[in-house]
Amino acid sequence: MASQPIANSRLSKPKLSPPSPSPSPSPSPWLAKTECHLISIIHSSKSTFQLKQVHGRVLRLRLPLTARLAAQLVSAACSPLLRAVPYALALFRHSPPSPPVFDALVRALANCSLFSAALSHFALITRSGLRPSRLAFPFALKSAAALPSPRHAACLHAAAAKSGLDLDLFVRTSIVDMYVKLGSAACALMVFDDTPGWHKGSSVLLWNVSINGCCLSGDLEVARRLFESMPTRSVASWNSLIQGYMRQGDAKSAVELFHRMVEKNVVSWTTMVAGFLRLDEYEQGLGFFEKMLDSGVQPNEFTISSALSACARMGALERGIRIHDFALKSGFRENGVIGTALVDMYSKCGKIELAAQVFDVMDRRDLLTWTSMILGWAIHGHWAKALQCFEEMKCECIEPDEAVFLAMLMACSHSGKVERGLQIFDSMRFEYKIEPTIKHYTCMVDLFGRAGRLNDAMSLMKAIPMEPDFVLWGAFFNACRANKNVELAEVAAEKLLKFRPKHHGTFIFLSNMYSGAGRWDDAEKVRTVMKDSGIERLPGWSYIEVEGGGHHFVAGDRSHPRSKEIYGKLEELATRAKEHGYEPDTDWVLHNIEGEDKEESLGCHSEKLALALGLLSTPSGADIRIVKNLRVCGDCHLLMKFASKLCNKVIILRDIKRFHHFKDGRCSCGDYW
Incomplete structure (x- = not known):
């Protein structure tokens, strides 16, 4: 819908007296009232065109473009709705240099993920002879963490200390958070330990950021010590430590902490569901999801997508359908992460037609959604539909990435379409300039191996620019086994055992091959080595x-x-x-x-x-x-x-x-x- 002009609305006939031709140095009540009126309209603007009309009205009334007005225009221009960064920069260049305008621009650029530009303009503040304010520092620190730039981080920390702003609680918390995101938990803890006690006692956020840093670095002992020392804990404090335990695979401690919580929010429950999913404990994750519903806490889209992913991994179709029904009744749409999770769940539970139905009704499909659908067709052996989906994705101007090409190569491998697979592999390299990873080469070896072209598979392995890994040799080994080529299988097995001397699969498959070839003595030797080495086969x-x-x-x-x-x-x-x-x-x-x-x-x-x-x-x-x-x-x-x-x-x-x-x-x- 075209933007509606606002020149003839609230600004066309202001219920105000005309401005004095020569305003006094101190703002008059009329000017202050006009400024507030304009700022309210700036924040109600729905398009860059409307924002420019407000700016034009300021010029037409010959009002001074004060630092406050300029800062509000810059902030609105870079809002998530407009993202008119060029216009914001033009406003900045034509405004008198002042801390509020600088602050607004640095904040706006950081929020638009233009982190290098945010740091450049922050540096410009000091070169202009102005002192950065406490409002600009946190966004400059955020930009240094996002780049990531340890050098800029150290310079910003020094600048904050030099100006005395590092004692500001907002700035200090941002410094700790920056070091956490840069992976420097030691520096984050040093800043935390040097924080005056009265600051620590008044900021739960500072504690939470420090605890999260320890969890991310894997130092759960220090994180737990900080947690137990907190004067006041928020729900986020509990959630951070629980997530840290889950990330380290200590589900027992996470569950114990979770049950100690007096108040649990949706993030608490989602952390448990997603944590068990990450640990491949799908039944446990679904159990927590069901307890969450019984407790009356409304799940968010990430909770639902995690529960659906657990159903997908287990192949639990009936439970997946119940969660789908619940999501629809709760007002969630088959879009975004939920839509993608539904496509994945139905695909992996054997209902590829239902996956396609969900995919077709989605009105927002990102690259991950397309990848899930293509992979679904691939693992069900429908290579032609996978190819059709791939072409439709390109027609919607979505650039394929490594994962999409991997799914397409799998589709060709499962269907024996060797020549088509070669075309797709070459297209990835030469048309889209995507360098194949070891996973792509593994898929190509599998493609050749399934088709019985072991010599081509071996030639490709010799030609790849990286050293073949365990998985690549495993694909070749499986190809040898499928084609009953014992000699090449022995070569592959030797390579596999160098990577993982106690991997049960190599011994099992080699023993199986010897048995199939009637070489019972060799098969028995393999089983004896397994027994003597204490190697146990993965239970099927x-x-x-x-x-x-x-x-x-x-x-x-x-x-x-x-x-x-x-x-x-x-x-x-x-x-x-x-x-x-x-x-x-x-x-x-x-x-x-x-x-x-x-x-x-x-x-x-x-x-x-x-x-x-x-x-x-x-x-x-x-x-x-x-x-x-x-x-x-x-x-x-x-x-x-x-x-x-x-x-x-x-x-x-x-x-x-x-x-x-x-x-x-x-x-x-x-x-x-």
């Missing part, structure tokens, strides 16, 4: 939601209350599948044991147990959704294809690599994973 687990609750299984699990029914159902399924041509793929069993024992070993894999419970508990027509923390084995993949046809079920399995949608005896991956 599978998760399924049925009847409103989540159920975890590990291989051979008999702890479930319905264990007898589960194993009976699994045996029944295997028998029916064999009648229709299923033959257990015993190559996935590591040990040199008899065929019948191998089948028994295969029959208790965690994803099969979850499948059996799903067949027992899900109503007719309902999909079965399973999440596995490792890569699905070939035999389980084969049995699920048979189960989808024999039981007329859609089975959606998410493993560590991608989604598998089983329907009518076929998998969406086309047996390419």
Whole structure:
């Protein structure tokens, strides 16, 4: 909507007498009243055009552009609504130099994230012979921290001390905060310790900033000591220390502190939910979210997005849907961080169509939202839709970044589109001038490896400008395993063990390869080394939601209350599948044991147990959704294809690599994973 002129509104016929042609040195009551009237209109301006009309009115009435008026015009021009920085600088250049105008400009430039310009104009204050005020220093200190610039920080601290303003509580707190943001907790604590006692006793904020600095530096012992010494604590004091414990992985201390709080706000609860999410304790995080709702505290968008992210990691679709419904009923829109979290949650819970629906109704989609949608299509094997989404994003003038290209390369890798992947990789380097990271090269090695082009993968690894890391060699090792190339796998395994001598995955996969090749002695040697070195394999687990609750299984699990029914159902399924041509793929069993024992070993894999419970508990027509923390084995993949046809079920399995949608005896991956 076009801005409406205001020249004919409140300014057109001021209910004031005309100004005296020669005003007296001291402002008259009329002039003071006029100035207040103009300032109120300055702050009600909705556009730069309206602001310039106010300025023009000042000139037309031949009013003096006082320091107060100029400062207000500069502040309004750089407000979040207008962000008219060039106009603010022009005002500054044509105004008499004065501390209020300088203060307003430094503050405005810092708030617009123009930190270098803010520091330059702060330096100009001293060169002009003026003394910086207590209102300019905090924003100059903020700019030095944001650049970051330790040299400027030291100079500003010295200037504040020289002028005596470092004893001003507002300035002193800003100095401590600056050192915290620069990662210099020792300097921050020195300033805090040198603060006079009467200052410390009157400023909770100074204590909070110091505690936060100790938490960020990892010195929780000092942070706790400061916390316990505080004369008065605010909710923010508790929140800072709780977040520090969560950041260090000490959830026990965080929970103990949280329960000691008399008053908890939304930040307190969000800190707990997000903290458990960061620690991969998703069930705990969701538990705190549900307790928060029971306590009557209204969550904010970050609390909801954290809870949705926990559902995404767990594959807890039903709980994610309940949180989505709650968000809509509470007035939150499917936009911003909540919209992006919903796209991610539905994608990772196997409902890619619902993710696309949320994505389509969003009217504000940033780069992270587009990345989540493209990645969603990628992990579900829809490379064409991922490509279409990528092209639509570019049409909306959103520049792709490293993460978007990584998602696109994953889409090509999961679908075997080698040439298309090469085109995208070259486009990233030559068209968008984005240097590939080790993750991009790892994805390219995976792309070649899945397609059986091991020589191309090896050539790329030799050509990359950085040293291959553990993950890159791991991708090559998996490619060798998939293509049953034992010789190259041994080379890759040797490299992997140099990086992580006790990594269980390398030993497990190498033992598996030797077993598959019939080299039982070599397989046994690998297992002996594992045992002698005390290396334990990462336990595989599978998760399924049925009847409103989540159920975890590990291989051979008999702890479930319905264990007898589960194993009976699994045996029944295997028998029916064999009648229709299923033959257990015993190559996935590591040990040199008899065929019948191998089948028994295969029959208790965690994803099969979850499948059996799903067949027992899900109503007719309902999909079965399973999440596995490792890569699905070939035999389980084969049995699920048979189960989808024999039981007329859609089975959606998410493993560590991608989604598998089983329907009518076929998998969406086309047996390419």
